[in-house]
Amino acid sequence: MSSPTLPPGLAIQKADERIMTLNVGPQHPGSGHMRIIVQIDGDYIVACDPDPGYVHRGEEKMAEYRNYVLNIPHLERPVIHDSCNILYPYVLGAEELLGLEVPERAKYIRVIASELNRCVYTQYWLAIYGIFLGHSTMFMWPAGDRELLIDLLEKMTGARVTHSYFVPGGIRNDLPANFEDVCLRQVNYFEKRIKEYADVFYENPILISRTEKTGILSREKAIGLGTTGSVLRASGVDYDVRKKEPYDVYDELDFETNVMKSGDSYARSRIPWLDMMESCRIIRDALQKMPKSGSVRVKLKPNPKGALGSVYKRVESGRGALGCYIISDKKPEPYRVKLSVPSFRNLIALPQLLIGEKLGNMPSVYWSLNYWPVEADR
Amino acid sequence: MSSESEKETVEKKTEDAKLTADKVSEKPTPAKKPAPTKEEPELPAFEKGIADKIVEKFGEKTTITYVKPDRVGIKVGRDDVHEVAEFTRDVLNYDHVDSVSGVDYPADKEIEVVYHLSSYTDPTLSRQILEVATRAPREDDPIPGNDATRLPSLRDIFYSVEFHEREVFEMLGVYFEGHPDNRRLLLPEDWADLPPLRKDFRNKGR
Amino acid sequence: MLKDLITPQNANVFVGKLGDILEKAIDKPLGYAINWGRIWSLWPVHIETACCSVEFGAASSPRYDVERFGIIEAFGSLRQCDLVVVQGTITRKMAPRLRLVYDQMPEPKYVIAMGACAITGGLYFDSYNVLPGIDGILPVDVYVPGCPPRPETLIQGCMLLQEKIKRMKARKFV
Numbered sequence: 001m002s003s004p005t006l007p008p009g010l011a012i013q014k015a016d017e018r019i020m021t022l023n024v025g026p027q028h029p030g031s032g033h034m035r036i037i038v039q040i041d042g043d044y045i046v047a048c049d050p051d052p053g054y055v056h057r058g059e060e061k062m063a064e065y066r067n068y069v070l071n072i073p074h075l076e077r078p079v080i081h082d083s084c085n086i087l088y089p090y091v092l093g094a095e096e097l098l099g100l101e102v103p104e105r106a107k108y109i110r111v112i113a114s115e116l117n118r119c120v121y122t123q124y125w126l127a128i129y130g131i132f133l134g135h136s137t138m139f140m141w142p143a144g145d146r147e148l149l150i151d152l153l154e155k156m157t158g159a160r161v162t163h164s165y166f167v168p169g170g171i172r173n174d175l176p177a178n179f180e181d182v183c184l185r186q187v188n189y190f191e192k193r194i195k196e197y198a199d200v201f202y203e204n205p206i207l208i209s210r211t212e213k214t215g216i217l218s219r220e221k222a223i224g225l226g227t228t229g230s231v232l233r234a235s236g237v238d239y240d241v242r243k244k245e246p247y248d249v250y251d252e253l254d255f256e257t258n259v260m261k262s263g264d265s266y267a268r269s270r271i272p273w274l275d276m277m278e279s280c281r282i283i284r285d286a287l288q289k290m291p292k293s294g295s296v297r298v299k300l301k302p303n304p305k306g307a308l309g310s311v312y313k314r315v316e317s318g319r320g321a322l323g324c325y326i327i328s329d330k331k332p333e334p335y336r337v338k339l340s341v342p343s344f345r346n347l348i349a350l351p352q353l354l355i356g357e358k359l360g361n362m363p364s365v366y367w368s369l370n371y372w373p374v375e376a377d378r
Numbered sequence: 379m380s381s382e383s384e385k386e387t388v389e390k391k392t393e394d395a396k397l398t399a400d401k402v403s404e405k406p407t408p409a410k411k412p413a414p415t416k417e418e419p420e421l422p423a424f425e426k427g428i429a430d431k432i433v434e435k436f437g438e439k440t441t442i443t444y445v446k447p448d449r450v451g452i453k454v455g456r457d458d459v460h461e462v463a464e465f466t467r468d469v470l471n472y473d474h475v476d477s478v479s480g481v482d483y484p485a486d487k488e489i490e491v492v493y494h495l496s497s498y499t500d501p502t503l504s505r506q507i508l509e510v511a512t513r514a515p516r517e518d519d520p521i522p523g524n525d526a527t528r529l530p531s532l533r534d535i536f537y538s539v540e541f542h543e544r545e546v547f548e549m550l551g552v553y554f555e556g557h558p559d560n561r562r563l564l565l566p567e568d569w570a571d572l573p574p575l576r577k578d579f580r581n582k583g584r
Numbered sequence: 585m586l587k588d589l590i591t592p593q594n595a596n597v598f599v600g601k602l603g604d605i606l607e608k609a610i611d612k613p614l615g616y617a618i619n620w621g622r623i624w625s626l627w628p629v630h631i632e633t634a635c636c637s638v639e640f641g642a643a644s645s646p647r648y649d650v651e652r653f654g655i656i657e658a659f660g661s662l663r664q665c666d667l668v669v670v671q672g673t674i675t676r677k678m679a680p681r682l683r684l685v686y687d688q689m690p691e692p693k694y695v696i697a698m699g700a701c702a703i704t705g706g707l708y709f710d711s712y713n714v715l716p717g718i719d720g721i722l723p724v725d726v727y728v729p730g731c732p733p734r735p736e737t738l739i740q741g742c743m744l745l746q747e748k749i750k751r752m753k754a755r756k757f758v
Contacts, residue, residue, distance in 0.1 A: 027631040058711040080635045143645030226474030244504040294528025340477030359379035566677035581710045
């Protein structure tokens, strides 16, 4: 875009008198924890330069000082409302390096917790999407229904959002008594509730007119840019890590992936909603197939040492494929932990989508990327 | 750098030396030679096929670091990485980069940049991750962008590396030649310290 | 009576003291009214700084419904706001922006530090890019502990701030 010496704010040069540069964020209702520098010509965006990093907390560096277990609490902080899923690849990788075999029951409980968390994440995302589009009901409904599943997770793990539930070798504690019934009841009710969103949100003509045919990402571009998750599937690529590279017990469970062809903001906002229904299906299936008793954790030595080597694991989180690359050098602390997060991968699509779009469509396009700035910055 | 941190780096150097020594001893399984005796049956066939294709094309230029189920790791010199990446895209059908991680090896005086390639379009590769590692020389007193720590950028081959390479540039000071936008991404604008993911950069109190 | 008190000689003195006299007479009721107004319209600036914003959002959800206390209404411009809720970690990149936002707000303004990271740096005490608490850049009124604090805790923190404003001298800012 320009010479590398300029700071980001000055990077886009003034080409024309008509062009105006706007800073959107970090203090802006439509930006979240990041800044998007856009240049507009009249009402149309001609250049866009995302500037993340406002929540860069150096998680990867911190992980080099803590052992495999102590890394758990801070590695889940980037997405606290999806904390089971962001820990998942790290825990899978740590298990391979530490040579642990996870009990069958723990695998099922992990899947249940991860799917519940996916719903909790998506509901929050949907609530904010409602706010971004000026649809207050769509903030209230998901934000309220979300609390049902948070209650379930609180029963399971003891914390509202920061669960620290997955540990290398299984899960931290077993399910509480009577959990299966409560979970089934809540999930059934939840599924009934989210189906009602169709009337108020997804079939709302105002929403459709604002999101349809805006920010179109073609199939080829989606692949070339390496986008992931709902963004990718909204562009017609059927790729879900749960299906393609099943981890834990996903290969035994019955579910489908949702794909839409249009690749616009509407498709990107609809896919996570459809995914939530599949999550409900997975939870019900997992509750049925889960072994009713058994251990949930293998005993872990204090300060365990990882085997020499590296491991790259990935899972499907609420936003897309989440990879974790761990290098171990036979010490209690990992030599290097790298989180390859879906938000960061999807961010590259933002300039592509916004150029040529009206400024008023910016919030809807930006949030439809399923982008969580804290995660992208790590 | 204080004497304390120097001591630490010295300690680490010895450990790193150990690490690399182990790696060398572990490295064998060059899929090129059908010689290794006990590890032969363990190698998964499909992944070995990928490794064989790469070795067939590039021969001595690449080393196969490991062949595991669904994962293949190769190591390439910095002059050949562009060529190898082009080959993986055009012939092996890898179409995007999952992650780009920089790893600092102070004992070797090198910085490794690891690309994890994956594919959406080829259904046979949907489980696969190809790890392409390449190394750049490391300088003890880095001037990010103006020293010998340079690598060719893969952005013209895989567009998806754009932000990842910017991140590696600021976190480890590896300048990517041919990248149009080697700017700072995550760190504050006034960051004047060492690139933080280098091993000689210590967090406070650690 | 008044006529006797005010002579041409001391009229100037009397007028000069009129302000003080008036203030003494109506300070309490006026201050009460001003504080009452401030208590029930604590509008926060829309600045998210880290992951505590999730629980901040949850506090507005139907279950917790923080707006019934007249606080934390989602609001647009910072020129009309009088509360900064620092929602978690302040990084070195965010700190100047936060201060800039604070400086642009009209007086009176209050600060709530939400979460362990905003109070002391919390889990990120040894990170290279995180400030050890925001005391160095903003004057904090109420600390809300937790990592992240539950919405109830945030509500309680806001109510503590209301209590604090009630006891503040309103005149200072008139």
